[in-house]
Amino acid sequence: MNTLKKNVSKEEIDFYLEDLKSRFPKNRENYYLSYSGGRDSHFLYWFIKEYLKDEQIEIVSVNTYMEHHEILKRMRNNADVILIPEIKPFEIKEKYGSPCFSKIQDEFIERYQKGCRTEFLMKHINGYVFEGKDKKTYKTLFKLNNKARDLLLSGKLHKVSPKCCTHLKKKPLKRYEKETGRHAILGVRSVEGNLRKSQYKSCFSKDGTFHPIYDLTNEMLEAIEHEYKIEVPEIYDHILRTGCMGCPYGSWKHETQKELKLISKQQRNFVCELFKESYQVLGIEIEEGDTNGN
Ligand code: SF4
Secondary structure, three states, X not given: OOEOHHHOEHHHHHHHHHHHHHHOOOOHHHEEXXXXXXXXXXXXXXXXXXXXXXXXXXXXXXXXXXXXXXXHHHHHXXXXXXXXXXXXXXXXXXXXXXXXXXXXXXXXXXXXXXXXXXXXXXXXXXXXXXXXXXXXXXXXXXXXXXHHHHHHHOOOOOOEOOHHHHHHHHHHHHHHHHHHOOEEEOOOOHHHOHHHHHHOOOOEOXXXXXXXXXXXXXXXXXXXXXXXXXXXXXXXXXXXXXXXXXXXXXXXXXXXXXHHHHOOHHXXXXXXXXXXXXXXXXXXXXXXXXXXXX
């Protein structure tokens, strides 16, 4: 048996790819690939172009102004359409606030900073104990982390919001969907976190979004990339996932700090100025001179 990287056989790869092919709908002209240029969406790009040999699915990217150079290059080379957000990163910061802890935590923080004090919200900010069916007491799974809660309640937290993604990524694609009537094909996988695990349990969502690789494992993805020599950008030699350069949401795995070392000084100055308040709270060090162009 031909054994590939990490013990995935050629037979298993072929079986997976044929199964993936069978998941694709017949009316492909009604779909577009949401192409970020990252590893998962590029695998789907390869699959659509090289394996399915499909020309009907449009390849659509959004330039958030904060893509890694290598990733932006892939978008320019491979996308049929590159959308531009209507509002720029500094305008979002000014109008809504900055991303900081995580999308869920920032959602609750934003509501509190806007004046909401409902019992529901305060429970999620402080956490609470409740009695389970077995009569034992449990703590809520979700609450703000202590640092976020203390800064928020003492009024010392800067303006925080998860809307950066909404405006830089989601809205341009929603606009495109409205104009074309096409549904998104997303390269999301449940192994990427608990939220995705609970969000993506089958190939289709109720809104018609198609996510055919929701159950693709890291092992199988690597084996296919290896077998078919699918290009993986160098940035993945250093970090596990790419989003926007220096996004504070990467800080929990120390990816933000690593990214800041990989990008050019000009790029670093831009993101350090954009995210400086969040970096300060998260303890992400900004090198001397990074925010004034020196
Ligand atoms: S990944 Fe981070 S920087 Fe990029 S749009 Fe989302 S919140 Fe903003």
